[in-house]
Amino acid sequence: MTRLLKVATSLALLLLPIEVQAADDQLELVFNDHCRECHSFVKDDNRLGPSLEGVVGRKAGTEPGYNYSDSLKGSEVIWHEATLDQWIANPGAVIPGNTMSPPYNGIADAAIRKKIIAYLKQISPQDAGKSP
Ligand code: HEC
Numbered sequence: 001m002t003r004l005l006k007v008a009t010s011l012a013l014l015l016l017p018i019e020v021q022a023a024d025d026q027l028e029l030v031f032n033d034h035c036r037e038c039h040s041f042v043k044d045d046n047r048l049g050p051s052l053e054g055v056v057g058r059k060a061g062t063e064p065g066y067n068y069s070d071s072l073k074g075s076e077v078i079w080h081e082a083t084l085d086q087w088i089a090n091p092g093a094v095i096p097g098n099t100m101s102p103p104y105n106g107i108a109d110a111a112i113r114k115k116i117i118a119y120l121k122q123i124s125p126q127d128a129g130k131s132p
Contacts, residue, residue: 024122026115027115027116027118027119027122028119030112030115030116030119031115031116031119031120034107034112034116035049035052035116038100038104039051039052040052040053041053041123044064044065046063046065046066049066049100050063050066050068051063051066052120052123053123053124054123054124054125054128055079055084055120055123055124056079056080056081056084056117056120056121056124056125056128057078057079057080057124057125057127057128058078058079058124058128059076059077059078059079060072060075060076060077060078060079060095061073061074061075069097069098069099070097071095071096071097071098071099072095072098072099075095077094077095080128081117081121084117084120085110085113085114085117088106088107088113088116088117089106089107089108089110089113090106091104091106
């Protein structure tokens with residue numbers, strides 16, 4: 001019995017890093033599915049939308065070199081967990097007149113939004129993103 005427990009424990013320890021890695025990859029895949037068409041996670045790589053590298057904790061409309069709509073530039077929104085969740089659900093409800101939606105309609109599924117925000121946090125400074 002003890003031996004079995006030991007085997008189980010060492011197996012679990014072996015599997016742990018692999019699982020963490022898989023979780024990270026999975027988050028990236030969800031981001032790719034929904035956002036990558038228009039957004040890069042590479043610094044300064046602005047495409048149809050601005051780079052989302054470091055977006056958590058950033059003031060809306062401030063990524064250098066990206067030509068934002070006046071609505072985004074003029075908003076006082078700070079991107080953290082709560083504002084990102086609302087934005088991904090329905091961008092126009094957070095900042096009306098933005099150029100992301102339309103065409104983008106947002107994601108109704110809260111579980112998917114949560115994964116995308118977890119990914120955005122991974123590509124942002126560690127201490128950013130706590131809702132005030
Ligand atoms: C069809 C293209 C498109 C898709 C798909 C898209 N976006 Fe955007 N996104 C944009 C555009 C364009 C802007 C700039 C809006 C503006 O200036 O009004 C933007 C802006 C943003 C901003 C504001 C960034 C800043 O620097 O203030 C965030 C955050 C964002 N998008 C997150 C996402 C996330 C997360 C997804 C996936 C769930 C996503 N977007 C999907 C086009 C898109």
